[in-house]
Structure formats: structure tokens, C-alpha cells
Amino acid sequence: MSLSSDLNLELAWEKTKRNLSRNDKIFINNPYITEIIDHDRSEYIEQLSQKLDSGYSPSDSRTVSFPKKDWNVRPASVLKITDLTIYSAIIIELYDDIRSEIQWSAQDRRFSRILLDDISENSYWMENPFKSWKQWNEKSQTLYNEYEYVLSTDISSYFENVEHRILDSNLREITDNEKLRDLLWKFLARWNRPKGRGLPQGYYPSNILSELYLNRIDKRIKSEGYDHTRYGDDLKIYCRNRNDAINMLNKLSELYRNKGLYINKSKTEILTSKEAKRKFKDPREIIKQLQPKIVDRIRQEREDRRKKIKAKRDKDSSDSRNYIPYTDGGEIDESDIREDEEIILLGNAFKKHIEDSDLDNKSLFNYLVRNLGDVNSHYAVPYCLDRIKDGRTQIRRIVDKYFSKLNNRDEIANKLISMILNEEIIYEFQKFVIVRWIFQSNIKTKKTISGMRRLFREPQQIPETRNYIIAYLGKYGDKTDVETISEEYPKSNNPVQKSIILIAIRDMDPEIRGAFYNQASKDHQYCKSSVALAKNISG
Incomplete structure (x- = not known):
């Protein structure tokens, strides 16, 4: 039986599409690309099947520096869309086995990534994360009342340090599908070479594997006779006295080391239950x-x-x-x-x-x-703008969950574009998020248009930033912008960027555009689909 017949690529694409559309989950994405692929998805699935059966080779992942607390950075992975689709398909096939293995702790000790009874019903991978977080908070508050001390900790650089060898051992215990495991390791090894460890962050399949990886530790804590609550790598262990908490910290450190993991010392503390209640108060109660x-x-x-x-x-x-x-x-x-x-x-x-x-x-x-x-x-707008300028975290939350709802979005966008042009933005990732937000929020001002023109003339470290600039100028620029964008097409070797350019120039002179599109349709399947999509939009 062929490898492609073992994988549900249709469902995998639905899951991938959702992953790519979630600004708060994925670090980097592109404009239009899910619509382009969806326009001729049967061709996309067919080509993917053929590549799988002829020996698919994943591409290297790219790394983007994602700002964390105290001006540290996290290496965020950027995967090729076809790679992500197959990665999703692999985890879909392993999903029920993984769920069976970790379900014992769901909503009792583990509250993150609660897997669904049936993954095939929709594009979701897991239950509502806010609902799960709320349950975690409520269970933690209950246990504060039952114990005197709380050990609170998390893992330093968790996703970067997941050992492939150990994860493979975990999977061998729950599935005998060696062909599927080999394909998974082929992907993980390529994305993380030469280290032999690490999961690409920002992707739902990695989140699911990360829960399996910590399953043994959950079991060990329970076997030691302790209650605990975990959300991702944030862990609280409830203890009768301070000595118990110290002893458990030492045991936990050893458990982590055996898995190639290390406690984050800056986030590790032993608190009295009263202190924990004050520190970890449910924000809704405030x-x-x-x-x-x-x-x-x-x-x-x-x-x-x-x-x-x-x-x-x-x-x-x-x-x-x-x-x-x-x-x-x-x-x-x-x-x-x-x-x-x-x-x-x-x-x-x-x-x-x-x-x-x-x-x-x-x-x-x-x-x-x-x-x-x-x-x-x-x-909170002034505070949030200062937070962005200082390079602190939460920029995606700020722009997508706060600025997007305000009636002065245009004014905020003008300030943000000025911050980029004045080189007041520290991280390239922040620049990407701002450009994406301005485009997705349909903001059109003289300052944002002129700012995007200037950014278009400058090199961008993150290619997707340039792709959103191209999409923006194609939508809101003038004929000169469209002409300039069209000149970028022959210079690009990236089919995703080429397809974005083709949609961006949809309003150019019809005769010139027609000849351009006829030639471009032969370049790549993405280009062919984007031409058809652009014609629908323009028509």
C-alpha cells in the first residue's frame, strides 16, 4: 500500500489551513496562500500524494527570533506549507493512539491540549484552550486550599530540547506503524539538524507531541503521591510542607534531566498556598x-x-x-x-x-x-505602544486582540508604521506582525501607504514581511505601485511570493495583465491557482 493512501491529506490540509490562519498560534504566515491552495485543492492534494509516493524530502526549516521576556529571544520555526501539511497528516494518523495514552490525565492533572474524541469532525485539533486554561486555574485554586505549599515551575526552552530518541521510544510504545514513525523522524531530523532534538513551535502537531513527551513525568509525579496541575510546561505540585516541596523539586530536576530538559530557575519558586493564591489569582476575579x-x-x-x-x-x-x-x-x-x-x-x-x-x-x-x-x-494604548517599542512580548495579543477592536485603528497604525520607519522597532518579528496587522485590518491612510512604499524599497529579513507589503500595495497602492510590483515577479524564485505578486497586480491594465497571467500560469501550480483567483476577484 502506498504511503499517501495511509494519510488523510484532505483532513490534514483543513487542519493546516486553520493553523496558518491563527495569528496567535503560528509565528509567520503569508497573505492569500490558503485561498490560493484552496482554489484548486484537489490538484494540491494530488501533487502532494505523488511526491509522497516517490519519496518526499522535507525542506529545511527557517528560524525567526521571537521576543520573550527580558529581551531574550526564542527560535521560532517557519515550515514550508507542504511540509506542514504532511506533518499534520502524520499526527492525524497517530492522534487516537496518543490520545489514548495521555487521556488519563486530561482535566484532572493536565489541562493543556485536551484532545478531541473525533478529530475528523472539523478543522480543530483540541478543545477550546481558554476553557481548558479556566479549568486549570479553578483546579489550582481548589488545591491551594488543601495543601500548605506549592512548587511552581516551568521548563527552560522546552520545545527546543525535546529529544527525538526519547520521543521515538514513547511512540514505539503506542504504535507499531514503523513506516509512519520513520517519516516523522525524517521531518524532525531535517528541521533540527544536526542537534537531534527539538520540535518546531507554533504548530498544532508539535503541541500534541509535546504532551506525549511529558506524559511519563505526569505519571511519575502521581506515583510519588503528589497532586499536580500542568498547563503546557507550566507545572504546580502541591505539598504538605516545605521539605516535601524541596524534595520534589530535586526529584523533578532529575526527571527532567533524564529527558534532556532543565528547570527554568528564574520561574521556579516554593510558595505557601496563601502566597500562591495572591500571585496566581484568576484575572476575572480582579x-x-x-x-x-x-x-x-x-x-x-x-x-x-x-x-x-x-x-x-x-x-x-x-x-x-x-x-x-x-x-x-x-x-x-x-x-x-x-x-x-x-x-x-x-x-x-x-x-x-x-x-x-x-x-x-x-x-x-x-x-x-x-x-x-x-x-x-x-x-492602555500608550502603555502598549511603549511595550512594543521596548521589544517586550505580547505584540500579537496587543494588535489582534486589542488594537483591532478600537475605533482609532488608523491613528494607531500611523504610529506603528512611523516606529518602523524611525527604526524604533527592535525585532524583525515585530515589524512583520505590524505589517500583517495593518494589511489584515484593512487600514488605508496616506501614512501607511507611503510607509509601505518605503518598506518595499528596503530589504526585509523576513520574506513574509515583504509579501504582506506587496499584498498591501497591490490592494491600496496606485498604478505605479502595481507596475513596480510586477517587475519583482521575474526576480523571485519563490512560488509563494510569485503567487502573491500575481494577485497583487490584478488591477493592472487588462491587456498587459492578460499576457502576464498567461505566461505566469505555467510557472507553478500556486501561480496557476493565483491567476484564477485573481481573475475571480477582479471580475
């Missing part, structure tokens, strides 16, 4: 304590916003001209800035618990900026 009625206000504002987004999406789904993915928040009619009592209270919560606090509570920050956006409060 809002409720300030003013209970604000919860109802936020819920209503959010529901109204969702209805508007759904109505717009329903309308756009029947309009082939509108294919731009929406950021969270969609296109909302402008309204006056509201500074009534409830919004002021929410701003006060942000000031007290974020601006004036020494703690860097990521969950609370995410919760507050999302809710500030829901009530159209600009309170």
Missing part, C-alpha cells in the same frame, strides 16, 4: 471585585461585536472579491469613546495590576487588554 456590573457590560459589548462580525462574514462569504482573513474584532462601525464609570474602573484595574505592578502577569495582561478593546477604551 474585575469582579472592582465592580460586578462591569462583567455584564463587557459580555454585552462583546456579544454585540460578535453579531456584527458574523453578519459581515456571512455577507462576505458570498462575495468572492472579499477574501482577506479577519483579525479578532473584524470591521466595526466607529462609535464615540466611552469614559463612563465602568470603563474607568477597567482602566484603573489595568493601572493597578499592570502599570503599577512589579509582577509580569501575562494572563492578566491578556485578559485586561482584550476587555478594554471590547468596551472601546483607549486607556
Whole structure:
């Protein structure tokens, strides 16, 4: 039996498409590419099947520096789309076996990446992560009341240090499909050579493998007689006294070392339960304590916003001209800035618990900026702009979950593009996120257009940044921009970029465009599909 017949490539593409569309999950993506492939998906699947059966060789992964806390960086992987599709197909085939192996701890000790009963029903890989995080928080709060001490820790550079040899051993225990395992190791080895360790971050298949890798440690902690709660590599172990916590820390360090992992010392502490309650307080409780009625206000504002987004999406789904993915928040009619009592209270919560606090509570920050956006409060905009300028984390959360919801998006976009042009942005990844957000948010101002033109003339370290610039100028630029973009086509050797250029020049002179498209359709399947898609959009 052929290898391609063992893999559900159709379902794998649906999962891949979702992965590529999630700005908050994937580090780097491209404009239009899922629509391009979807336009002739049967051809894409057929070509992928043929390559698999003739001996598919994955490409090297690229690495982009992703900013972390205290100006450290994380190596974020960028995978080729065909590689990601096959990677997804492999994990789909292993999914039920992995789920059976790790399900014992789900929503009891392990609260991250809760796998579904049936993966084939939709494009999702796992249960709602916010629901799982909430359950983790609630279970942790319950256990604080039952124990005197809490050991809180996480793993240093977890994904980068997953040992392939150990992961292979874990998989051998749950599946005898050697052909599938060999294909998986072929991919992982290519992406992480010559180290022999590491999973590409930002991809759902890696997240699932990461849970299997920690399964033995979950079992060992339980066998030692301790209760624990884990979300990803964030771990809390509940102890009767301080000595128990110290002893468990030593045992845990040894367990991690045996798997090639190391405790993150800067995030490891032994707390009394009272201290843990204060430090790991549920962010929703902070809002409720300030003013209970604000919860109802936020819920209503959010529901109204969702209805508007759904109505717009329903309308756009029947309009082939509108294919731009929406950021969270969609296109909302402008309204006056509201500074009534409830919004002021929410701003006060942000000031007290974020601006004036020494703690860097990521969950609370995410919760507050999302809710500030829901009530159209600009309170945190200056703080967030400074946070971006300083190179700190959470830029994706800030732009997609906060700025996208505000009625002064144009003004914010102008400030962000100026920060890029004035070289006030530290990381190339931040520049990419800003350019992507401006494009996906359909922001068109004189400053953003002129800024994108200037960026187009400059080299970009991340190719996808340039691809979003091309897409933006194709949509909002003038005829000169379109002409300039068309001149880039013969210079590019990348079929993804070529296909993006072809859509970007869709509004050029019809006669010139027709000849251009006829020739370009022969270059690559992506180019052929993008020409057909561009004609639909223009027509």
C-alpha cells in the first residue's frame, strides 16, 4: 500500500489551513496562500500524494527570533506549507493512539491540549484552550486550599530540547506503524539538524507531541503521591510542607534531566498556598471585585461585536472579491469613546495590576487588554505602544486582540508604521506582525501607504514581511505601485511570493495583465491557482 493512501491529506490540509490562519498560534504566515491552495485543492492534494509516493524530502526549516521576556529571544520555526501539511497528516494518523495514552490525565492533572474524541469532525485539533486554561486555574485554586505549599515551575526552552530518541521510544510504545514513525523522524531530523532534538513551535502537531513527551513525568509525579496541575510546561505540585516541596523539586530536576530538559530557575519558586493564591489569582476575579456590573457590560459589548462580525462574514462569504482573513474584532462601525464609570474602573484595574505592578502577569495582561478593546477604551494604548517599542512580548495579543477592536485603528497604525520607519522597532518579528496587522485590518491612510512604499524599497529579513507589503500595495497602492510590483515577479524564485505578486497586480491594465497571467500560469501550480483567483476577484 502506498504511503499517501495511509494519510488523510484532505483532513490534514483543513487542519493546516486553520493553523496558518491563527495569528496567535503560528509565528509567520503569508497573505492569500490558503485561498490560493484552496482554489484548486484537489490538484494540491494530488501533487502532494505523488511526491509522497516517490519519496518526499522535507525542506529545511527557517528560524525567526521571537521576543520573550527580558529581551531574550526564542527560535521560532517557519515550515514550508507542504511540509506542514504532511506533518499534520502524520499526527492525524497517530492522534487516537496518543490520545489514548495521555487521556488519563486530561482535566484532572493536565489541562493543556485536551484532545478531541473525533478529530475528523472539523478543522480543530483540541478543545477550546481558554476553557481548558479556566479549568486549570479553578483546579489550582481548589488545591491551594488543601495543601500548605506549592512548587511552581516551568521548563527552560522546552520545545527546543525535546529529544527525538526519547520521543521515538514513547511512540514505539503506542504504535507499531514503523513506516509512519520513520517519516516523522525524517521531518524532525531535517528541521533540527544536526542537534537531534527539538520540535518546531507554533504548530498544532508539535503541541500534541509535546504532551506525549511529558506524559511519563505526569505519571511519575502521581506515583510519588503528589497532586499536580500542568498547563503546557507550566507545572504546580502541591505539598504538605516545605521539605516535601524541596524534595520534589530535586526529584523533578532529575526527571527532567533524564529527558534532556532543565528547570527554568528564574520561574521556579516554593510558595505557601496563601502566597500562591495572591500571585496566581484568576484575572476575572480582579474585575469582579472592582465592580460586578462591569462583567455584564463587557459580555454585552462583546456579544454585540460578535453579531456584527458574523453578519459581515456571512455577507462576505458570498462575495468572492472579499477574501482577506479577519483579525479578532473584524470591521466595526466607529462609535464615540466611552469614559463612563465602568470603563474607568477597567482602566484603573489595568493601572493597578499592570502599570503599577512589579509582577509580569501575562494572563492578566491578556485578559485586561482584550476587555478594554471590547468596551472601546483607549486607556492602555500608550502603555502598549511603549511595550512594543521596548521589544517586550505580547505584540500579537496587543494588535489582534486589542488594537483591532478600537475605533482609532488608523491613528494607531500611523504610529506603528512611523516606529518602523524611525527604526524604533527592535525585532524583525515585530515589524512583520505590524505589517500583517495593518494589511489584515484593512487600514488605508496616506501614512501607511507611503510607509509601505518605503518598506518595499528596503530589504526585509523576513520574506513574509515583504509579501504582506506587496499584498498591501497591490490592494491600496496606485498604478505605479502595481507596475513596480510586477517587475519583482521575474526576480523571485519563490512560488509563494510569485503567487502573491500575481494577485497583487490584478488591477493592472487588462491587456498587459492578460499576457502576464498567461505566461505566469505555467510557472507553478500556486501561480496557476493565483491567476484564477485573481481573475475571480477582479471580475
